[in-house]
Amino acid sequence: MTDGPHVVAIAGSLRAESKSRRSLEHALDAAAAGGATTELLDLREFDLPMVDPDEDTPPDAEALKEAVRGADAILLGTPVYHGSYASPLKTALDYCGFDEFEDKTVGLLAVAGGSFPITALDHLRSVCRSLNAWVIPHQAAVPKAGSAFEDREFVDDGLAKRVRTLGRRAVQYANIEPDPDSFESEANVGAVDR
Numbered sequence: 001m002t003d004g005p006h007v008v009a010i011a012g013s014l015r016a017e018s019k020s021r022r023s024l025e026h027a028l029d030a031a032a033a034g035g036a037t038t039e040l041l042d043l044r045e046f047d048l049p050m051v052d053p054d055e056d057t058p059p060d061a062e063a064l065k066e067a068v069r070g071a072d073a074i075l076l077g078t079p080v081y082h083g084s085y086a087s088p089l090k091t092a093l094d095y096c097g098f099d100e101f102e103d104k105t106v107g108l109l110a111v112a113g114g115s116f117p118i119t120a121l122d123h124l125r126s127v128c129r130s131l132n133a134w135v136i137p138h139q140a141a142v143p144k145a146g147s148a149f150e151d152r153e154f155v156d157d158g159l160a161k162r163v164r165t166l167g168r169r170a171v172q173y174a175n176i177e178p179d180p181d182s183f184e185s186e187a188n189v190g191a192v193d194r
């Protein structure tokens with residue numbers, strides 16, 4: 001046990017050899033080295049059908065929400081799918097709401113097969129702001145994922161540093177004083193848990 005913050009990461013790819021999951025592991029290692037307890041939520045282990053507001057929340061979604069609520073800081077990692085973030089992460093986020101994200105520190109990471117992972121990060125930042133989360137300015141982008149790793153380690157030291165810095169910042173800013181509500185959150189009438 002440590003007195004440090006609890007950092008929870010959600011890995012948004014279902015691929016067995018997911019590079020975004022691997023990247024998050026590096027960020028969580030850095031968070032742990034900074035004194036945090038860490039947990040990686042692997043969406044392959046949750047049975048999450050697409051959200052249907054007419055249905056009761058499935059048990060695995062309740063488990064996911066509970067794990068996210070227990071976090072002081074959250075890391076979201078996603079592959080880039082068609083210039084945005086991936087559907088498994090979208091579904092996980094749609095089960096969550098203000099109860100899970102409001103005033104939480106969130107760090108973002110995206111991994112692309114190509115050379116431009118930035119749009120997925122922009123889109124995730126908007127989602128987090130609509131839930132009144134505090135999004136860390138530093139974000140980690142891993143381009144050309146196919147050649148980014150060798151033996152589970154980043155080939156490029158600069159990239160490794162960017163990813164590890166995200167984990168460190170999650171610890172550093174886990175308990176930051178809440179900002180006033182964002183404009184987008186005030187207009188977010190869908191997330192009814194508030």
Ligand SMILES: Cc1cc2nc3c(=O)[nH]c(=O)nc-3n(C[C@H](O)[C@H](O)[C@H](O)COP(=O)(O)O)c2cc1C
Nearest residue numbers: 013015018019020079080081082083112113114145
């Ligand atoms: C449906 C789909 C859409 C994709 N769209 C893009 C894209 O728009 N840009 C890109 O650079 N890579 C794209 N990719 C490639 C993934 O970003 C890349 O394979 C990444 O490593 C996947 O992350 P993962 O290893 O965590 O699953 C796409 C892959 C899939 C399966």
